[in-house]
Amino acid sequence: MRYDNVQLQQQLAAEYILGSLKGKAKARYEQLKAKRADVQQQYDWAANQLHRLADTVPAVKPSKAVWQNIEARLFKQASNKLNWWRGLGLGTSAMAAVLALVLVTQQSDVPTITAAPPTQIALLAGEDAKPAFMLNVVKTEKGETALRVNVLETLTPQPANTLQLWMIPNGHKPISLGLLPQQGQKTIVVLETLAAELIKSGLAVSLEPIGGSPTGQPTGAVLYQGKVVVI
Amino acid sequence: MQPATSEELFRLIALSGQGDRKAFSALYEATSAKLFGLSLRILNRKDLAEEALQEAFVNIWHHAQNYRPDKANVMTWMTTIVRNKCFDMLRAMPHENQLNEEQSFDDWASDDLTPFERAAERSDTKALLGCMEHLAPLQRQAIALSYFHGMAHEQLSHHLAQPLGTIKTWLRRGLQSLKDCMGA
Numbered sequence: 001m002r003y004d005n006v007q008l009q010q011q012l013a014a015e016y017i018l019g020s021l022k023g024k025a026k027a028r029y030e031q032l033k034a035k036r037a038d039v040q041q042q043y044d045w046a047a048n049q050l051h052r053l054a055d056t057v058p059a060v061k062p063s064k065a066v067w068q069n070i071e072a073r074l075f076k077q078a079s080n081k082l083n084w085w086r087g088l089g090l091g092t093s094a095m096a097a098v099l100a101l102v103l104v105t106q107q108s109d110v111p112t113i114t115a116a117p118p119t120q121i122a123l124l125a126g127e128d129a130k131p132a133f134m135l136n137v138v139k140t141e142k143g144e145t146a147l148r149v150n151v152l153e154t155l156t157p158q159p160a161n162t163l164q165l166w167m168i169p170n171g172h173k174p175i176s177l178g179l180l181p182q183q184g185q186k187t188i189v190v191l192e193t194l195a196a197e198l199i200k201s202g203l204a205v206s207l208e209p210i211g212g213s214p215t216g217q218p219t220g221a222v223l224y225q226g227k228v229v230v231i
Numbered sequence: 232m233q234p235a236t237s238e239e240l241f242r243l244i245a246l247s248g249q250g251d252r253k254a255f256s257a258l259y260e261a262t263s264a265k266l267f268g269l270s271l272r273i274l275n276r277k278d279l280a281e282e283a284l285q286e287a288f289v290n291i292w293h294h295a296q297n298y299r300p301d302k303a304n305v306m307t308w309m310t311t312i313v314r315n316k317c318f319d320m321l322r323a324m325p326h327e328n329q330l331n332e333e334q335s336f337d338d339w340a341s342d343d344l345t346p347f348e349r350a351a352e353r354s355d356t357k358a359l360l361g362c363m364e365h366l367a368p369l370q371r372q373a374i375a376l377s378y379f380h381g382m383a384h385e386q387l388s389h390h391l392a393q394p395l396g397t398i399k400t401w402l403r404r405g406l407q408s409l410k411d412c413m414g415a
Contacts, residue, residue, distance in 0.1 A: 051307040
Protein backbone atom coordinates (compact mmCIF):
# COMPACT_ATOMS: atom_id res chain seq x y z
CA MET A 1 0.00 0.00 0.00
CA ARG A 2 1.33 3.40 -0.85
CA TYR A 3 0.84 4.78 2.68
CA ASP A 4 3.59 2.41 3.85
CA ASN A 5 6.06 4.71 2.13
CA VAL A 6 7.74 6.57 5.00
CA GLN A 7 8.66 9.50 2.82
CA LEU A 8 5.04 9.95 1.79
CA GLN A 9 3.95 9.73 5.41
CA GLN A 10 6.40 12.45 6.36
CA GLN A 11 5.28 14.59 3.48
CA LEU A 12 1.63 14.26 4.40
CA ALA A 13 2.36 14.95 8.07
CA ALA A 14 4.33 18.09 7.23
CA GLU A 15 1.67 19.40 4.85
CA TYR A 16 -1.07 18.62 7.35
CA ILE A 17 0.73 20.58 10.07
CA LEU A 18 1.60 23.44 7.72
CA GLY A 19 -2.05 23.73 6.82
CA SER A 20 -1.69 23.26 3.08
CA LEU A 21 -3.56 19.94 3.13
CA LYS A 22 -7.26 20.64 2.76
CA GLY A 23 -10.58 18.99 1.99
CA LYS A 24 -10.72 15.30 1.17
CA ALA A 25 -6.96 14.81 1.36
CA LYS A 26 -7.00 16.27 4.87
CA ALA A 27 -9.90 14.09 6.02
CA ARG A 28 -8.23 11.00 4.58
CA TYR A 29 -5.01 11.82 6.38
CA GLU A 30 -6.82 12.35 9.70
CA GLN A 31 -8.45 8.93 9.38
CA LEU A 32 -5.15 7.31 8.58
CA LYS A 33 -3.46 8.99 11.52
CA ALA A 34 -6.16 7.78 13.90
CA LYS A 35 -5.85 4.22 12.61
CA ARG A 36 -2.11 3.76 12.21
CA ALA A 37 0.54 4.16 14.89
CA ASP A 38 3.34 4.65 12.35
CA VAL A 39 1.48 7.52 10.69
CA GLN A 40 0.80 9.07 14.11
CA GLN A 41 4.50 8.75 14.98
CA GLN A 42 5.61 10.52 11.84
CA TYR A 43 3.06 13.19 12.64
CA ASP A 44 4.38 13.70 16.20
CA TRP A 45 7.93 13.99 14.91
CA ALA A 46 7.01 16.48 12.19
CA ALA A 47 4.90 18.52 14.64
CA ASN A 48 7.78 18.89 17.09
CA GLN A 49 10.03 20.00 14.22
CA LEU A 50 7.71 22.32 12.34
CA HIS A 51 6.18 24.08 15.33
CA ARG A 52 9.59 25.60 15.94
CA LEU A 53 8.54 27.97 13.17
CA ALA A 54 6.30 29.54 15.82
CA ASP A 55 9.38 30.12 17.93
CA THR A 56 10.91 32.30 15.22
CA VAL A 57 8.31 35.00 15.93
CA PRO A 58 9.32 37.70 18.42
CA ALA A 59 7.66 37.46 21.83
CA VAL A 60 5.21 40.23 22.70
CA LYS A 61 3.72 40.79 26.14
CA PRO A 62 -0.07 40.71 25.99
CA SER A 63 -1.92 43.32 28.04
CA LYS A 64 -2.82 42.51 31.65
CA ALA A 65 -6.50 42.36 30.71
CA VAL A 66 -5.97 39.06 28.86
CA TRP A 67 -4.97 37.19 32.01
CA GLN A 68 -7.69 38.93 34.02
CA ASN A 69 -10.27 37.75 31.49
CA ILE A 70 -8.91 34.20 31.56
CA GLU A 71 -9.03 34.14 35.35
CA ALA A 72 -12.51 35.61 35.41
CA ARG A 73 -13.78 33.05 32.92
CA LEU A 74 -12.19 30.03 34.53
CA PHE A 75 -12.27 30.76 38.22
CA LYS A 76 -14.92 33.38 39.02
CA GLN A 77 -17.60 30.96 37.95
CA ALA A 78 -16.18 28.37 40.29
CA SER A 79 -16.49 30.66 43.30
CA ASN A 80 -20.03 31.59 42.25
CA LYS A 81 -20.85 27.93 42.13
CA LEU A 82 -19.45 27.56 45.62
CA ASN A 83 -21.75 30.32 46.85
CA TRP A 84 -24.64 28.62 45.18
CA TRP A 85 -23.81 25.47 47.08
CA ARG A 86 -23.53 27.43 50.31
CA GLY A 87 -27.02 28.74 49.67
CA LEU A 88 -28.17 25.15 49.73
CA GLY A 89 -26.56 24.66 53.14
CA LEU A 90 -29.87 24.04 54.80
CA GLY A 91 -30.79 21.38 52.27
CA THR A 92 -27.46 19.61 52.60
CA SER A 93 -27.60 19.46 56.38
CA ALA A 94 -31.02 17.92 56.07
CA MET A 95 -29.57 15.37 53.65
CA ALA A 96 -26.67 14.69 55.98
CA ALA A 97 -29.13 14.01 58.78
CA VAL A 98 -30.97 11.49 56.62
CA LEU A 99 -27.66 9.89 55.62
CA ALA A 100 -26.56 9.68 59.25
CA LEU A 101 -29.83 8.02 60.11
CA VAL A 102 -29.34 5.50 57.33
CA LEU A 103 -25.81 4.79 58.55
CA VAL A 104 -26.96 4.39 62.13
CA THR A 105 -29.74 2.04 61.23
CA GLN A 106 -27.44 0.00 59.04
CA GLN A 107 -24.60 -0.07 61.52
CA SER A 108 -25.61 -3.32 63.15
CA ASP A 109 -25.62 -5.06 59.78
CA VAL A 110 -22.30 -3.78 58.46
CA PRO A 111 -20.19 -2.64 61.39
CA THR A 112 -16.91 -2.88 59.48
CA ILE A 113 -17.78 -0.02 57.16
CA THR A 114 -18.26 2.63 59.81
CA ALA A 115 -15.42 1.28 61.90
CA ALA A 116 -12.85 1.35 59.07
CA PRO A 117 -10.20 4.08 59.42
CA PRO A 118 -9.91 6.53 56.53
CA THR A 119 -7.89 5.00 53.72
CA GLN A 120 -5.42 7.02 51.68
CA ILE A 121 -5.11 5.60 48.23
CA ALA A 122 -3.83 6.66 44.80
CA LEU A 123 -4.60 5.10 41.46
CA LEU A 124 -2.00 5.91 38.82
CA ALA A 125 -3.55 5.77 35.39
CA GLY A 126 -2.30 6.17 31.84
CA GLU A 127 -3.86 8.23 29.08
CA ASP A 128 -6.46 5.50 28.53
CA ALA A 129 -7.63 6.19 32.11
CA LYS A 130 -6.90 2.58 33.09
CA PRO A 131 -5.05 2.42 36.41
CA ALA A 132 -1.80 0.43 36.33
CA PHE A 133 -0.68 0.99 39.93
CA MET A 134 -2.59 1.17 43.16
CA LEU A 135 -0.76 2.86 46.03
CA ASN A 136 -1.91 2.73 49.64
CA VAL A 137 -0.45 5.11 52.19
CA VAL A 138 0.38 2.95 55.21
CA LYS A 139 2.42 3.07 58.41
CA THR A 140 5.24 0.61 58.87
CA GLU A 141 5.85 -1.19 62.16
CA LYS A 142 8.40 1.49 63.02
CA GLY A 143 5.75 4.16 62.46
CA GLU A 144 7.22 5.43 59.19
CA THR A 145 4.97 6.53 56.35
CA ALA A 146 5.18 4.20 53.38
CA LEU A 147 3.52 3.52 50.07
CA ARG A 148 2.28 0.01 49.51
CA VAL A 149 2.55 -0.45 45.75
CA ASN A 150 0.31 -2.95 43.97
CA VAL A 151 1.00 -3.54 40.30
CA LEU A 152 -2.28 -4.10 38.47
CA GLU A 153 -2.76 -6.45 35.56
CA THR A 154 -3.40 -3.55 33.21
CA LEU A 155 0.26 -2.46 33.40
CA THR A 156 2.07 -2.68 30.07
CA PRO A 157 5.45 -4.25 31.00
CA GLN A 158 8.53 -2.23 29.98
CA PRO A 159 11.26 -4.90 30.08
CA ALA A 160 13.91 -2.61 28.57
CA ASN A 161 13.26 0.23 31.03
CA THR A 162 12.69 1.08 34.65
CA LEU A 163 9.55 2.77 35.91
CA GLN A 164 10.22 5.50 38.45
CA LEU A 165 7.75 7.09 40.86
CA TRP A 166 7.81 10.83 41.49
CA MET A 167 5.91 13.17 43.71
CA ILE A 168 5.35 16.68 42.37
CA PRO A 169 4.77 19.01 45.32
CA ASN A 170 3.10 22.32 44.70
CA GLY A 171 5.71 24.77 43.48
CA HIS A 172 8.59 22.32 43.39
CA LYS A 173 10.40 20.09 40.97
CA PRO A 174 9.53 16.38 40.95
CA ILE A 175 11.06 14.41 43.82
CA SER A 176 11.90 10.75 43.26
CA LEU A 177 10.11 8.35 45.58
CA GLY A 178 11.82 5.29 44.15
CA LEU A 179 11.74 2.67 41.45
CA LEU A 180 8.58 0.67 40.84
CA PRO A 181 8.26 -3.07 40.28
CA GLN A 182 6.48 -4.21 37.11
CA GLN A 183 4.68 -7.01 38.84
CA GLY A 184 3.62 -7.96 42.35
CA GLN A 185 3.99 -5.66 45.31
CA LYS A 186 6.53 -3.39 46.94
CA THR A 187 6.62 -1.11 49.95
CA ILE A 188 8.37 2.22 49.52
CA VAL A 189 9.20 4.13 52.70
CA VAL A 190 8.65 7.87 52.34
CA LEU A 191 10.98 10.28 54.16
CA GLU A 192 9.15 11.92 57.07
CA THR A 193 9.97 15.34 55.66
CA LEU A 194 8.03 14.44 52.50
CA ALA A 195 5.20 12.53 54.14
CA ALA A 196 3.12 15.62 54.94
CA GLU A 197 3.44 16.88 51.36
CA LEU A 198 2.64 13.48 49.86
CA ILE A 199 -1.10 13.77 50.12
CA LYS A 200 -1.10 17.24 48.54
CA SER A 201 1.26 16.34 45.71
CA GLY A 202 0.72 14.95 42.28
CA LEU A 203 2.21 11.54 41.61
CA ALA A 204 3.69 10.50 38.30
CA VAL A 205 5.47 7.47 36.85
CA SER A 206 8.12 8.08 34.21
CA LEU A 207 9.90 5.74 31.84
CA GLU A 208 13.61 5.69 32.69
CA PRO A 209 16.74 3.79 31.71
CA ILE A 210 17.36 0.60 33.69
CA GLY A 211 18.38 1.64 37.18
CA GLY A 212 16.39 4.84 37.19
CA SER A 213 16.83 8.45 36.08
CA PRO A 214 20.50 9.39 35.76
CA THR A 215 19.77 13.08 36.41
CA GLY A 216 17.54 13.02 39.48
CA GLN A 217 14.69 14.43 37.40
CA PRO A 218 12.30 12.59 35.06
CA THR A 219 14.00 12.05 31.71
CA GLY A 220 11.45 9.91 29.84
CA ALA A 221 7.76 9.96 29.07
CA VAL A 222 5.29 10.19 31.93
CA LEU A 223 3.21 7.06 31.55
CA TYR A 224 0.95 7.18 34.60
CA GLN A 225 -0.32 9.89 36.90
CA GLY A 226 -2.55 10.25 39.90
CA LYS A 227 -3.08 11.79 43.31
CA VAL A 228 -3.67 10.50 46.81
CA VAL A 229 -7.30 10.66 47.86
CA VAL A 230 -8.88 9.92 51.22
CA ILE A 231 -11.76 7.45 51.05
CA MET B 232 14.57 25.23 24.83
CA GLN B 233 16.95 24.95 27.78
CA PRO B 234 16.53 21.59 29.53
CA ALA B 235 15.66 23.19 32.87
CA THR B 236 13.00 25.28 31.19
CA SER B 237 11.28 22.41 29.42
CA GLU B 238 11.23 20.49 32.71
CA GLU B 239 9.71 23.50 34.38
CA LEU B 240 7.02 23.81 31.71
CA PHE B 241 6.27 20.12 32.05
CA ARG B 242 5.92 20.46 35.81
CA LEU B 243 3.57 23.43 35.38
CA ILE B 244 1.35 21.70 32.84
CA ALA B 245 1.18 18.52 34.95
CA LEU B 246 0.11 20.55 37.98
CA SER B 247 -2.37 22.58 35.91
CA GLY B 248 -3.89 19.28 34.80
CA GLN B 249 -4.51 18.53 38.45
CA GLY B 250 -6.30 21.81 38.96
CA ASP B 251 -3.42 23.86 40.39
CA ARG B 252 -4.27 27.49 39.58
CA LYS B 253 -0.94 28.88 40.75
CA ALA B 254 0.90 26.57 38.39
CA PHE B 255 -1.42 27.59 35.58
CA SER B 256 -0.73 31.25 36.30
CA ALA B 257 3.02 30.54 36.20
CA LEU B 258 2.56 28.65 32.94
CA TYR B 259 0.84 31.71 31.48
CA GLU B 260 3.63 33.98 32.74
CA ALA B 261 6.24 31.75 31.14
CA THR B 262 4.64 31.24 27.73
CA SER B 263 2.05 33.93 26.96
CA ALA B 264 4.41 36.46 25.33
CA LYS B 265 5.76 33.88 22.89
CA LEU B 266 2.28 32.62 22.08
CA PHE B 267 0.91 36.16 21.80
CA GLY B 268 3.69 36.92 19.32
CA LEU B 269 2.45 33.98 17.27
CA SER B 270 -1.21 35.00 17.37
CA LEU B 271 -0.28 38.57 16.39
CA ARG B 272 1.72 37.20 13.48
CA ILE B 273 -1.27 35.17 12.29
CA LEU B 274 -4.11 37.61 12.96
CA ASN B 275 -2.32 40.96 12.50
CA ARG B 276 -4.67 42.67 14.92
CA LYS B 277 -4.01 43.21 18.61
CA ASP B 278 -7.63 42.85 19.71
CA LEU B 279 -8.19 39.62 17.80
CA ALA B 280 -4.82 38.22 18.83
CA GLU B 281 -5.69 38.85 22.49
CA GLU B 282 -9.05 37.19 22.08
CA ALA B 283 -7.42 34.15 20.47
CA LEU B 284 -4.83 33.94 23.24
CA GLN B 285 -7.54 34.14 25.87
CA GLU B 286 -9.63 31.41 24.23
CA ALA B 287 -6.56 29.24 23.78
CA PHE B 288 -5.57 29.47 27.47
CA VAL B 289 -9.11 28.60 28.53
CA ASN B 290 -8.72 25.46 26.36
CA ILE B 291 -5.26 24.76 27.75
CA TRP B 292 -6.62 24.80 31.30
CA HIS B 293 -9.46 22.44 30.40
CA HIS B 294 -7.24 20.04 28.47
CA ALA B 295 -4.01 20.18 30.51
CA GLN B 296 -4.74 16.75 31.94
CA ASN B 297 -4.75 15.30 28.42
CA TYR B 298 -1.24 16.55 27.68
CA ARG B 299 0.98 13.62 26.62
CA PRO B 300 4.69 14.31 27.08
CA ASP B 301 5.67 11.37 24.88
CA LYS B 302 3.91 12.96 21.89
CA ALA B 303 4.81 16.61 21.91
CA ASN B 304 6.88 18.95 24.04
CA VAL B 305 4.82 21.41 26.06
CA MET B 306 5.51 24.36 23.75
CA THR B 307 4.52 22.36 20.65
CA TRP B 308 1.29 21.31 22.32
CA MET B 309 0.38 24.84 23.38
CA THR B 310 1.44 26.27 20.01
CA THR B 311 -0.93 23.86 18.25
CA ILE B 312 -3.84 25.03 20.40
CA VAL B 313 -3.08 28.74 19.90
CA ARG B 314 -2.55 28.36 16.17
CA ASN B 315 -5.78 26.39 15.70
CA LYS B 316 -7.70 29.04 17.63
CA CYS B 317 -6.17 31.77 15.43
CA PHE B 318 -7.10 29.90 12.27
CA ASP B 319 -10.69 29.53 13.51
CA MET B 320 -10.84 33.30 13.91
CA LEU B 321 -9.06 33.92 10.62
CA ARG B 322 -11.69 31.88 8.78
CA ALA B 323 -14.42 33.99 10.37
CA MET B 324 -12.79 37.25 9.19
CA PRO B 325 -13.47 39.18 5.99
CA HIS B 326 -10.80 38.25 3.48
CA GLU B 327 -9.12 41.66 3.12
CA ASN B 328 -8.05 41.64 6.78
CA GLN B 329 -6.30 38.36 6.47
CA LEU B 330 -2.91 39.23 5.13
CA ASN B 331 -0.40 41.87 5.91
CA GLU B 332 3.06 40.43 5.48
CA GLU B 333 4.62 43.91 5.46
CA GLN B 334 3.50 44.70 9.00
CA SER B 335 6.32 45.45 11.39
CA PHE B 336 6.19 43.54 14.62
CA ASP B 337 9.05 45.43 16.17
CA ASP B 338 6.59 48.13 17.26
CA TRP B 339 4.96 45.70 19.59
CA ALA B 340 7.99 43.81 20.71
CA SER B 341 8.57 44.36 24.37
CA ASP B 342 11.92 44.37 26.14
CA ASP B 343 10.16 43.28 29.28
CA LEU B 344 10.47 39.55 28.68
CA THR B 345 10.76 36.63 31.05
CA PRO B 346 13.87 34.43 31.13
CA PHE B 347 11.88 31.84 29.23
CA GLU B 348 11.44 34.12 26.23
CA ARG B 349 15.09 35.02 26.26
CA ALA B 350 15.86 31.34 26.40
CA ALA B 351 13.55 30.84 23.45
CA GLU B 352 16.44 31.74 21.22
CA ARG B 353 16.90 28.04 21.54
CA SER B 354 19.47 26.13 19.65
CA ASP B 355 16.98 23.97 17.77
CA THR B 356 15.10 27.07 16.64
CA LYS B 357 18.35 28.56 15.41
CA ALA B 358 18.95 25.32 13.54
CA LEU B 359 15.53 25.58 11.92
CA LEU B 360 16.15 29.19 10.93
CA GLY B 361 19.49 28.17 9.47
CA CYS B 362 17.79 25.43 7.49
CA MET B 363 15.07 27.81 6.28
CA GLU B 364 17.77 30.12 4.96
CA HIS B 365 19.03 27.35 2.73
CA LEU B 366 15.71 27.14 0.91
CA ALA B 367 14.95 29.10 -2.22
CA PRO B 368 13.17 32.33 -1.17
CA LEU B 369 9.85 31.35 -2.72
CA GLN B 370 9.95 27.89 -1.18
CA ARG B 371 10.55 29.56 2.16
CA GLN B 372 7.70 31.97 1.58
CA ALA B 373 5.32 29.18 0.59
CA ILE B 374 6.12 27.34 3.82
CA ALA B 375 5.78 30.48 5.95
CA LEU B 376 2.49 31.52 4.30
CA SER B 377 1.11 28.10 4.88
CA TYR B 378 2.28 27.87 8.49
CA PHE B 379 1.33 31.37 9.59
CA HIS B 380 -1.76 31.87 7.46
CA GLY B 381 -3.10 28.39 6.92
CA MET B 382 -2.98 28.83 3.15
CA ALA B 383 -3.95 25.82 1.11
CA HIS B 384 -2.34 24.96 -2.24
CA GLU B 385 -4.92 26.95 -4.21
CA GLN B 386 -4.51 30.09 -2.09
CA LEU B 387 -0.73 29.85 -2.29
CA SER B 388 -0.96 29.46 -6.02
CA HIS B 389 -3.09 32.62 -6.21
CA HIS B 390 -0.99 34.61 -3.74
CA LEU B 391 2.38 33.71 -5.21
CA ALA B 392 1.08 33.79 -8.81
CA GLN B 393 2.38 30.33 -9.61
CA PRO B 394 0.66 27.28 -11.10
CA LEU B 395 -0.74 24.78 -8.63
CA GLY B 396 1.75 22.09 -9.68
CA THR B 397 4.67 24.43 -8.99
CA ILE B 398 3.36 25.23 -5.51
CA LYS B 399 3.00 21.56 -4.69
CA THR B 400 6.53 20.87 -5.89
CA TRP B 401 7.97 23.80 -3.90
CA LEU B 402 6.29 22.66 -0.72
CA ARG B 403 7.31 19.07 -1.22
CA ARG B 404 10.93 19.90 -2.01
CA GLY B 405 11.09 22.64 0.60
CA LEU B 406 9.82 20.35 3.35
CA GLN B 407 12.07 17.54 2.20
CA SER B 408 15.19 19.71 2.35
CA LEU B 409 14.12 21.09 5.72
CA LYS B 410 13.77 17.56 6.99
CA ASP B 411 17.15 16.54 5.61
CA CYS B 412 18.72 19.65 7.07
CA MET B 413 17.18 19.09 10.55
CA GLY B 414 18.13 15.42 10.50
CA ALA B 415 15.47 12.73 10.79
